[in-house]
Amino acid sequence: MSWFIRKREPKDALTVKKLKIPEGVWVKCEKCREIIYKTELENNMNVCPKCEHHHYLPAAERIQSVVDPGSFVEFDANLTPVDILNFKDSRKYTERLKTSAKKTGLKDAIISGRAYVGGMRTQIAALEFKFMGGSMGSVVGEKIVRSAERAIEEKTPLIIFACSGGARMQEGIISLMQMAKTSAAIAEMSEAGLLFISVLTNPTMGGVTASFAMLGDVIIAERDALIGFAGPRVIEQTIKKKLPEGFQRAEFMREKGMVDIVSHRKDIRPTIIRIVSLLSTP
Amino acid sequence: MAEKYLDFEKPIIEIEQKINELRTVSKKPDIDFSAEIKKLHKKANRLKNATFKNLTGWQQTLLARHPERPYTLDYVQHMTTDFVELEGDRRFGMGHSIVGGFARFEGETVMIIGHQKGRDLTERMNRNFGSSNPEGYRKAMRLIKLAEKFNKPVITLLDTPGAYPGMGAEERGQSEAIAANLFDLISVKVPIVVTLIGEGGSGGALALGVGDRIMMLEYSVYSVISPEGCAAILWDDCTMIEKAAETLRLTSKDILELGVIDEIVKEPIGGAHRDPVLAASILRRAIRRHLNELRKIDPKEMVAQRKKKFRNMGVFEEY
Ligand SMILES: [Zn+2]
Numbered sequence: 001m002s003w004f005i006r007k008r009e010p011k012d013a014l015t016v017k018k019l020k021i022p023e024g025v026w027v028k029c030e031k032c033r034e035i036i037y038k039t040e041l042e043n044n045m046n047v048c049p050k051c052e053h054h055h056y057l058p059a060a061e062r063i064q065s066v067v068d069p070g071s072f073v074e075f076d077a078n079l080t081p082v083d084i085l086n087f088k089d090s091r092k093y094t095e096r097l098k099t100s101a102k103k104t105g106l107k108d109a110i111i112s113g114r115a116y117v118g119g120m121r122t123q124i125a126a127l128e129f130k131f132m133g134g135s136m137g138s139v140v141g142e143k144i145v146r147s148a149e150r151a152i153e154e155k156t157p158l159i160i161f162a163c164s165g166g167a168r169m170q171e172g173i174i175s176l177m178q179m180a181k182t183s184a185a186i187a188e189m190s191e192a193g194l195l196f197i198s199v200l201t202n203p204t205m206g207g208v209t210a211s212f213a214m215l216g217d218v219i220i221a222e223r224d225a226l227i228g229f230a231g232p233r234v235i236e237q238t239i240k241k242k243l244p245e246g247f248q249r250a251e252f253m254r255e256k257g258m259v260d261i262v263s264h265r266k267d268i269r270p271t272i273i274r275i276v277s278l279l280s281t282p
Numbered sequence: 283m284a285e286k287y288l289d290f291e292k293p294i295i296e297i298e299q300k301i302n303e304l305r306t307v308s309k310k311p312d313i314d315f316s317a318e319i320k321k322l323h324k325k326a327n328r329l330k331n332a333t334f335k336n337l338t339g340w341q342q343t344l345l346a347r348h349p350e351r352p353y354t355l356d357y358v359q360h361m362t363t364d365f366v367e368l369e370g371d372r373r374f375g376m377g378h379s380i381v382g383g384f385a386r387f388e389g390e391t392v393m394i395i396g397h398q399k400g401r402d403l404t405e406r407m408n409r410n411f412g413s414s415n416p417e418g419y420r421k422a423m424r425l426i427k428l429a430e431k432f433n434k435p436v437i438t439l440l441d442t443p444g445a446y447p448g449m450g451a452e453e454r455g456q457s458e459a460i461a462a463n464l465f466d467l468i469s470v471k472v473p474i475v476v477t478l479i480g481e482g483g484s485g486g487a488l489a490l491g492v493g494d495r496i497m498m499l500e501y502s503v504y505s506v507i508s509p510e511g512c513a514a515i516l517w518d519d520c521t522m523i524e525k526a527a528e529t530l531r532l533t534s535k536d537i538l539e540l541g542v543i544d545e546i547v548k549e550p551i552g553g554a555h556r557d558p559v560l561a562a563s564i565l566r567r568a569i570r571r572h573l574n575e576l577r578k579i580d581p582k583e584m585v586a587q588r589k590k591k592f593r594n595m596g597v598f599e600e601y
Pocket of ligand 1: 029030031032033034048049050051052053
């Protein structure tokens with residue numbers, strides 16, 4: 001179910017050139033290869049000011065980019081994954097967890113909590129791709145369910161930013177069950193008449209797409225995001241053909257009727273505010 | 283075309299063939315091999331017991347995919363009467379990889395639905411090897427809603443390598459189709475009894491796998507990813523398939539231990555394909571028992587219990 005396949009960084013001339021750039025001051029755009037001031041990129045929500053390419057945005061910054069300043073209160077930060085299968089592939093699961101934790105400062109691939117957006121109270125969560133590809137295991141599943149339960153308790157909307165390769169293989173069948181568990185929680189919210197806004201960011205794949213992420217009352221896809229069930233490589237291997245340009249990208253998904261809105265990163269907050277506002281007033 | 287027998291089945295099959303030969307010869311007058319036949323029978327049983335008691339995860343995966351293994355329509359034939367197959371998702375297509383319809387089961391009308399692999403190559407192609415496109419999942423949900431409308435219990439049988447990873451599947455919303463089923467199934471107001479009869483391949487299996495009782499046939503498997511896919515992604519090495527099958531813990535025993543299923547349904551020794559009629563009759567009794575229990579529960583309470591069952595799935599620590 002997890003179709004994210006690691007890409008090895010090619011050690012080409014560009015990488016070497018990158019090393020010559022004074023560290024931490026300049027960065028190179030992944031797409032147009034222009035050299036950009038790092039602070040300029042950061043102030044622009046990691047969107048390239050030259051070509052509008054949307055670079056990866058960490059979960060914490062993602063939340064900050066949407067909520068009213070200072071209003072976010074994190075919950076369930078102490079939930080910690082367990083290596084139930086004693087899983088070891090080329091590396092131990094416990095080691096992968098440690099490395100990811102060190103890299104992101106998180107215990108698992110999600111940050112969740114309560115925040116105000118345009119003055120309105122919401123529950124909000126974002127998946128962290130740098131933590132094992134944003135994969136969904138027990139902790140991600142549980143935190144999404146608790147967010148939905150809080151939404152029901154406090155009668156607020158729920159906003160989730162998906163960013164994931166799919167289910168976490170290292171938790172085996174238990175990770176598959178998180179698809180059913182999170183979908184059931186969204187069904188509960190729906191029964192309670194509450195709004196769930198799902199924002200699909202690059203990439204949203206596999207078991208995450210095939211569960212809560214596609215169950216938004218409103219689904220917003222961030223520009224250019226790769227969204228799908230099977231990964232492009234798996235599809236190409238299956239059909240023995242190359243996929244056309246733009247296949248499974250946000251714009252393609254809109255064309256196929258799978259999402260409501262394709263949005264530039266800077267427009268996501270105003271769009272969410274407008275939707276929540278429309279639905280919380282007569 | 284796949285081999286009819288698996289490697290570890292061969293020694294057993296050979297003894298059985300020998301027994302059959304001796305039997306044929308024994309039919310002639312003045313020749314009596316009954317002592318030898320008895321001996322060989324004992325030997326075959328010993329061998330079967332020894333082989334099937336300690337199957338590896340990979341061996342069990344091969345058994346679950348056995349080309350002779352009974353499929354959904356075999357169980358429908360052996361467990362029910364008056365089956366009326368209902369086709370199509372009413373939106374795009376027929377959904378060939380999943381079959382379903384009303385049937386009589388132990389005297390009561392049920393909706394029975396399952397993935398269907400094909401028996402011969404033509405049927406396999408037509409069924410897409412049990413790998414469904416979105417239409418299959420949408421058809422299944424349509425039929426389950428029909429069952430709910432007429433207050434009939436639902437029996438689902440899971441047997442798929444996974445949801446189909448094709449272009450059309452993506453274009454027509456494979457993710458949405460699976461997600462919608464997970465969303466809808468949790469609050470269906472009639473009993474749902476789920477059984478994994480062969481391969482439980484990730485989201486494509488789970489799309490029919492949310493219910494009040496979940497059972498696995500003894501030699502079926504259930505996994506978040508195929509051993510092949512797991513070896514390719516995590517080990518970056520296709521020769522690690524057996525290791526991946528072991529590590530994923532996908533056998534019925536493993537899944538029961540992990541608390542995801544309620545029960546393992548015994549198979550005839552050597553696997554369901556050695557005696558499909560017996561396999562179906564054991565399964566029929568198990569399903570009947572669960573349906574009888576579920577009938578006694580108020581539908582509201584039953585749905586609440588189903589929700590709780592899935593709410594509690596997950597293992598983590600909280601400090
Ligand atoms: Zn650029």
